[in-house]
Amino acid sequence: MKGKVAVVGVGHTAYGAFPDRDEYSLAAEAFTRALEDSGLRKADVDGLAICRIPEYTRMGETLGLNPRWTMQFPPHGRMSGMGILEAAAAIATGQASTIAMLYANIGRSRRVRYGGDEIPSVWDRWGYTSPGAAYAMMFQRHMHLYGTTTRQLGAVPVAIRNHACLNPDAVMRKPITLDDHEASRPIVAPLRLFDYCLINDGAVCLILTARERAADLRKSPVVIAGHGGYDGLATSAILGYDHDCFYDHVRHAGQQSYDVAGVKREDVDALMVYDNFSPAVLFALEGLGFCERGESGPFVESGAISLGGLIPVNTDGGHLSNSYLQGWALNVEAVRQIRGEAGARQIADCKVVQYVQGTPCSRSIIYTAGDC
Structure with missing residues (x-):
């Protein structure tokens, strides 16, 4: 599968609260934008994959598609990495030629809380109130073992918020400081409000096709x-x-x-981390080897993850400040950085971007420019 598949179209809706719209409406808008971005015709799309959208048959009907390959993924955030790789495998093995991948979330207007009494069978039997409690416990352990502080942790949401301020589509565009982080209300100690991801409505679409075909389309392929x-x-x-x-x-x-990609960690120009909670960024940096184990606190405190730093992280504002689209929007940002379309947050000569989700089921994807 190495280098055989490229992303040729990306699109997304606005992010916020849209109580008068459903998943299908939002996903259709993102699809229309991604199709226009790619230069493809709707008839060229013969594969459909959806996530957090209730029913793939209705989605296909809404879009007017008759795919020969379909997949409906569970609503878990880990499906962003898993799903993209499943679609790439389908194209590489000839099951489809061009696949539209759609994700939509209406969590904000439906007041979804991702925890508490909504999923008691998963969390309450251990005394947890939400997934954030698990990250709070892991970060407490990190503090105990390595001396990491909450102020060092605060460098993560501060840097990512600064990136969001350069993204006109981001939900949260007011700068915050380390003092703001330390003064924000506790959710599950030692995590505070700014350590938690947003919950918003919105949709994302990525269109994938074979690399050979991508060379003839509107924009340079991202492999x-x-x-x-x-x-x-x-x-x-x-x-x-x-x-x-x-x-x-x-x-x-x-x-x-x-x-698989034939690159080194030092070749990576930007890192997109599944930042459902800010400690996830620390854990990913250590696991990938951008800093030594236990040293992620001083590493982020130094400014290394900011634009202009050693390894810019989540340049669109990520889940913490752009919108919580469960990893899908971060993959869109990876594509836009390599294309040179990120505007004020653009990384100069960006050729290699890595997406990683450091969850119980981890995935890593290396995106490169088509001429790499």
């Missing part, structure tokens, strides 16, 4: 050059908690993707 995965089910499948802060999960997935 899926490498991929890796590690499902740490034995230690973290149910709780979303891992004693080692997903270190092995991320390390294995990341190294696999480097090996």
Whole structure:
């Protein structure tokens, strides 16, 4: 599958609260924008994959598609990495030639809380109130083992918010400081309000096709050059908690993707991290080896993850400040950075971008420019 598939179209809706719209309406808008971005015709699309949209048959009817390959993924955030790789495999093996991948979320207007009494069978039996509680416990352990502080942790949402301020589509565009982070209300100690992702309505679409075909389309293709995965089910499948802060999960997935792509960590120009909670960024940086284990606190405190730093992270504002689209929008940002379409947040000469989700089921994707 190495280098055989490219992303040729991306699109998204506005993000916010849209109580008068449903998943199908939002996804259709994102699809229309991605199709226009690609220069393809609707008739060219013969594959459809959806996530967090209730029914793929209705989605196909809404769009007027008759695909020969379809897939409906569970609503979990980990499906962003898994789903893109499944679609790429389908194209590489000839099951489809061009696949539209759609994700839509109406969590804000429906007041979804992702925890508490909404999913008691998963969390309440251990005394947790939300997935954030697991990250709070892992970060407490990180503080105990390595001396990491909440002020160092605050450098993550501050840097990512600064990036969002350069993104006209981001939901949160008011700058915050480390003092603001420390003064924000606790949610699950030691995590505070600014350590938690947003919950918004919105939709994203990515269109994938074979690399050979992509060369003739409207924009330069962005190639899926490498991929890796590690499902740490034995230690973290149910709780979303891992004693080692997903270190092995991320390390294995990341190294696999480097090996497949034929790149080194030092070649990566930008890193898109699934930042459902700010400690996830610390854990990913250590697992990938951008800093030594236990040193992610001082690393982010130094400004390394900001634009102009050693490895800019989540240049669109990520889940913490752009919108919580469960990883899908971060993959769109990876494409736009490589195309040079990121505007004020653009990284100069960006050729290699890595997406990583450091969850119980970790995935890593290496995107490269088509001429790399």
